[in-house]
Amino acid sequence: MKARTRLRARPGLVLRDDDAGATPLRDDDGRPKQQVKAHERKLTDALTAKIALHQQMLFSQRKRKVLLVLQGMDTSGKDGTVRALFSRINPMGLRAAQFRAPTAEEAAHDFLWRIHPHVPGAGDIAIFNRSHYEDVLVPRVQKLIDEKECKRRYAHIADFERMLAETGTVIVKVFLHISKDEQRKRLQARLDDPEKQWKFDDNDLVQRKRWDDYQDAYQRAIGATDADHAPWYVVPADSKTHRNLLIARLLLDVMEGLDLRFPDTDARLSALKVE
């Protein structure tokens, strides 16, 4: 089954902790965990090489645009995914944008204002590490916006994404699904590891207390904004190597679907002699 089909968010999605665990690879049953991880890394490497080739063709054609949206709870692996999958990609055609809590200037504008400048141009892949979806998650859980305003934002997002899709953007929205217990382990690891402690933010614990509210806000946002031209994918992310492998498969599947190739050669240019 294609990754696009397998990972696509189902209507009426319910985010359960059980689904965050890695689905073992079919041929990995019974193998030791470390061996499975090594195997998954090897498969992912091979896929990222193929993704890099497709990205070159995308860039050479300068027609299509690819937008990868990464969302997920704290420690769900957004940074890790970017590092693992995109270190081989030509930075000229790659734009990574990170969206934190809005600044005063950003908050003074509609919530899409800070997003729009970062959408991909023709030939580009853009990665959003967090995105416009933050604005239907954090303020909703904190009750800074009511249900009516939240639904209006879903509609604004839907309009915006449809416009992007109709102007040549292939949108891939990924929810990195970790379990509450996996987050506990990862936060504890940040606290315990002197080299990781800088990543820890007191606010992470505040948000963690609202875990169920966030899962609910995610479910609803995903349900309200999933569309064939802007699909959501739910990736089990308790295992990092498995998560990377699944997203690599998904991205390659999407890019193969674009039927990319290098442009035809120009006879005049082919005949040109540099003097």
Add this chain to the structure above:
Amino acid sequence: MKARTRLRARPGLVLRDDDAGATPLRDDDGRPKQQVKAHERKLTDALTAKIALHQQMLFSQRKRKVLLVLQGMDTSGKDGTVRALFSRINPMGLRAAQFRAPTAEEAAHDFLWRIHPHVPGAGDIAIFNRSHYEDVLVPRVQKLIDEKECKRRYAHIADFERMLAETGTVIVKVFLHISKDEQRKRLQARLDDPEKQWKFDDNDLVQRKRWDDYQDAYQRAIGATDADHAPWYVVPADSKTHRNLLIARLLLDVMEGLDLRFPDTDARLSALKVE
């Protein structure tokens, strides 16, 4: 009659040269032209002072946003309007953006991409000297886009403007309506005046040859995108002084409608002694 009502684009708008002439002020009948112009300048000055006061209240409240879109044929007076009306406004709360032929990077994106960063934040007035409407005018007249794509862009504009309106933006769209003969005079004046010749562009004559096509494209764009939350106003612009007066009246009328005031004072701050 309020300026908003008087100047509002009518359904089934037809742009006729006759309507580009200045409607004489009621009490100006029979007065010499220069005297009328002087009177109009004086009235406009008084209005811009009032607009400046409303802008201060807008800025102090940091709630509403005002977007003034200026569109019109070459020489229709977009630059002149900005100079005449906004030289008194606090630059901190004023953003003027000019949109020329798209760069390669801009053309590689959806047509709203280069627009969005310039929309007003809370408390701001933004002026668009040309705008996203260029993308349903130039490419349509030059047949770079077909009717279907043009209608899709109208819909994208409508979605975008509705979103801006729903997030607190008061949109005022002004078409500066000049006659073909007035443009001839103004272009000739540019050619004849050594200090103005730099403004002349050969492309102006190319566009002038498509006058009727542009009028048609404007009519259709205005008809397709006029809405109560994003209204179009058609301002007779053959007379510069009359044009400025009409737009000043319109803008003041709009801002008075916002019921702006300065924020309540804070008792703690009022009692504070600076040491």
